[in-house]
Amino acid sequence: MKITAIYCGGCNPEIDREALVKQIVKRLGKPVYPFSPGTDPDLSLFINGCPRQCVNPRTAEGWSGKAIVVAGLSIDAWEVSQEELVDTLLRKINEIEEKFIPIN
Amino acid sequence: MALKTAEKYLESLRKLDLKVWMFGEKVQNIVDHPVIRPSINSVAKTYELAQNDAHSSLMTVASSLSGERINRFTHLHQSAGDLVNKVKMQRLMGQKTATCFQRCVGMDAINALDSVTYEMDLKLGTKYHANFRSFLRYIQDNDLVVDGAMTDPKGDRSLRPSQQPDPDMYLRIVSQNSDGIVVRGAKAHQTGAINSHEICIMPTVAMTEADKDYAVSFAIPSDSSGITYIYGRQSCDTRKLEGSSIDVGNALYGGQEALVVFDDVFVPRDRVFMCREFQFSGALVERFAGYHRQSYGGCKVGVGDVLIGAAAQMAEYNGAAGASHVKDKIIEMIHLNETLYSCGIACSCQGHRTPSGTYLIDMLLANVCKQNVTRYPYEIARLAEDIAGGLMVTMPSEKDFRHPEIGPYIEKYLKGVAGVPTEHRMRMLRLVENITLGCAAVGYRTESMHGAGSPQAQRIMIARQANLEHKKKLARIISGIDREE
Numbered sequence: 001m002k003i004t005a006i007y008c009g010g011c012n013p014e015i016d017r018e019a020l021v022k023q024i025v026k027r028l029g030k031p032v033y034p035f036s037p038g039t040d041p042d043l044s045l046f047i048n049g050c051p052r053q054c055v056n057p058r059t060a061e062g063w064s065g066k067a068i069v070v071a072g073l074s075i076d077a078w079e080v081s082q083e084e085l086v087d088t089l090l091r092k093i094n095e096i097e098e099k100f101i102p103i104n
Numbered sequence: 105m106a107l108k109t110a111e112k113y114l115e116s117l118r119k120l121d122l123k124v125w126m127f128g129e130k131v132q133n134i135v136d137h138p139v140i141r142p143s144i145n146s147v148a149k150t151y152e153l154a155q156n157d158a159h160s161s162l163m164t165v166a167s168s169l170s171g172e173r174i175n176r177f178t179h180l181h182q183s184a185g186d187l188v189n190k191v192k193m194q195r196l197m198g199q200k201t202a203t204c205f206q207r208c209v210g211m212d213a214i215n216a217l218d219s220v221t222y223e224m225d226l227k228l229g230t231k232y233h234a235n236f237r238s239f240l241r242y243i244q245d246n247d248l249v250v251d252g253a254m255t256d257p258k259g260d261r262s263l264r265p266s267q268q269p270d271p272d273m274y275l276r277i278v279s280q281n282s283d284g285i286v287v288r289g290a291k292a293h294q295t296g297a298i299n300s301h302e303i304c305i306m307p308t309v310a311m312t313e314a315d316k317d318y319a320v321s322f323a324i325p326s327d328s329s330g331i332t333y334i335y336g337r338q339s340c341d342t343r344k345l346e347g348s349s350i351d352v353g354n355a356l357y358g359g360q361e362a363l364v365v366f367d368d369v370f371v372p373r374d375r376v377f378m379c380r381e382f383q384f385s386g387a388l389v390e391r392f393a394g395y396h397r398q399s400y401g402g403c404k405v406g407v408g409d410v411l412i413g414a415a416a417q418m419a420e421y422n423g424a425a426g427a428s429h430v431k432d433k434i435i436e437m438i439h440l441n442e443t444l445y446s447c448g449i450a451c452s453c454q455g456h457r458t459p460s461g462t463y464l465i466d467m468l469l470a471n472v473c474k475q476n477v478t479r480y481p482y483e484i485a486r487l488a489e490d491i492a493g494g495l496m497v498t499m500p501s502e503k504d505f506r507h508p509e510i511g512p513y514i515e516k517y518l519k520g521v522a523g524v525p526t527e528h529r530m531r532m533l534r535l536v537e538n539i540t541l542g543c544a545a546v547g548y549r550t551e552s553m554h555g556a557g558s559p560q561a562q563r564i565m566i567a568r569q570a571n572l573e574h575k576k577k578l579a580r581i582i583s584g585i586d587r588e589e
């Protein structure tokens with residue numbers, strides 16, 4: 001399952017967005033690619049520094065597959081604590097991966 | 105059509121069987137009572153403007169529940185744009201009434217309850233969201249006024265609800281059966297309670313397990329058996345009994361607060377939105393307070409517009425409008441007022457979606473908004489008093505002004521610039537008095553201080569919401585202590 005991260009601009013973050021993705025990469029043991037047109041991901045992680053959700057599936061262009069929106073201390077609009085953030089995101093990714101059926 | 109006319113609203117109030125007390129007497133007819141009527145007119149204005157082509161695009165919105173056009177005061181915000189429009193509507197209403205128009209607490213209560221009941225049901229397996237949504241559908245379909253009732257009397261502030269010597273100092277569940285719950289206690293300072301069709305109760309503070317009987321939320325008709333309303337006094341309120349249109353300052357509109365007592369009131373199960381789920385009481389308090397702190401970035405600004413206008417008009421009537429310090433003071437008033445508005449708009453623009461689909465304001469900015477509201481209206485009022493002159497508190501009454509013998513003295517000696525009738529000068533001075541010291545000062549000053557929580561409540565939220573570690577890291581990088589990763 002190919003995963004990409006789409007970042008907001010990071011103007012006033014309440015979480016360290018890059019550190020979060022680094023921890024996810026480490027715990028998953030596989031890469032999370034930066035988003036660029038044509039990446040064609042199976043899962044897009046929208047990584048926002050605050051709850052505003054400046055990047056999200058409704059406004060972003062060119063993303064594909066499943067989506068998870070991290071927005072400050074929330075995942076898919078549900079509040080999480082700083083301590084739970086990585087584990088909750090990882091659990092969500094794993095849930096999607098378990099159901100993932102590769103096309104080829 | 106879900107929208108009521110102002111006349112239908114008045115008619116609906118006449119049908120309520122409310123137990124209201126004022127000045128030691130039971131009030132038989134609230135709608136025509138001279139002390140109460142101006143506050144009813146303010147709420148009626150929310151109906152009137154919704155039917156007015158020049159304002160309906162702001163005052164009404166398509167319901168997210170029914171698709172019908174509804175009054176925005178009963179709406180669940182579905183976007184950041186909706187949050188912005190809420191603040192704009194409140195500024196408009198403040199401009200049109202120059203007082204508290206009372207319908208905001210209910211709007212803020214329903215928006216907070218929507219997301220909290222949704223999240224509570226999913227986390228705890230309870231079934232409150234459906235109860236809440238069917239209540240709200242009824243409110244929207246019938247265009248009703250809801251009193252958002254949060255503040256308990258609280259007794260000894262250093263003690264938790266369950267530690268109070270008198271257990272009724274916070275509203276609580278006293279018994280429960282399969283049909284519903286029975287509650288006892290009171291809610292203080294209730295804005296517009298007597299002008300409301302429904303009363304929507306929420307807890308005042310985050311509860312612990314020991315306080316779980318106090319973790320209760322529900323809505324019931326305002327004339328339910330066991331509810332008593334004791335009308336709150338406002339500064340200069342009895343001037344409304346004198347039949348004068350000048351001395352009251354604002355003869356048409358006013359605000360209203362009441363102490364509402366719940367003496368073993370039965371609440372049917374389908375109207376209960378929280379029953380001992382203390383874990384979610386904090387979220388409900390925080391979200392309601394957040395929305396209400398946003399509200400003040402609209403309503404107080406609208407009243408401020410009227411006060412700034414009155415001060416500028418007084419400067420002209422006094423012949424002082426050309427003085428540079430007066431011009432500068434008016435600029436300062438505008439600057440302060442628009443700063444409040446900027447905060448209201450900013451916390452709305454930065455709002456976000458909650459799991460129920462309802463949008464929530466940016467909490468940090470909403471708290472900054474309200475913190476400014478605890479200060480700027482006081483400064484605006486001070487500057488208005490400076491410009492108006494001392495006559496706003498020493499002027500004779502309208503009865504003296506109308507008197508054939510002494511009236512001519514007042515006409516002669518209280519005149520300002522030529523061409524402006526003395527009566528106009530008196531009316532404008534009384535309006536400034538009304539907003540800064542009279543009935544409307546309840547809303548413009550003390551409510552700015554304590555409404556939606558006293559200043560310290562915002563400072564606690566600001567401390568919690570601001571990411572100080574991030575700021576320290578920025579400084580370490582710029583000063584060369586840390587390297588940018």
Ligand SMILES: Cc1cc2nc3c(=O)[nH]c(=O)nc-3n(C[C@H](O)[C@H](O)[C@H](O)COP(=O)(O)OP(=O)(O)OC[C@H]3O[C@@H](n4cnc5c(N)ncnc54)[C@H](O)[C@@H]3O)c2cc1C
Pocket residue numbers: 209252253254255257258261262292293294295296361546547550551554555556557558559560561
């Ligand atoms: C005009 C007006 C309209 C209102 N309308 C409504 C309404 O419609 N609905 C509603 O639910 N409420 C309403 N309120 C109530 C408002 O939310 C409260 O006034 C506010 O929460 C403060 O509570 P209080 O008045 O009991 O003051 P207190 O809580 O007694 O506060 C007084 C001071 O004591 C401090 N203090 C209090 N407790 C503590 C503590 N434990 N530790 C340290 N310091 C403490 C406060 O910070 C403050 O400085 C309204 C208030 C006003 C003035």
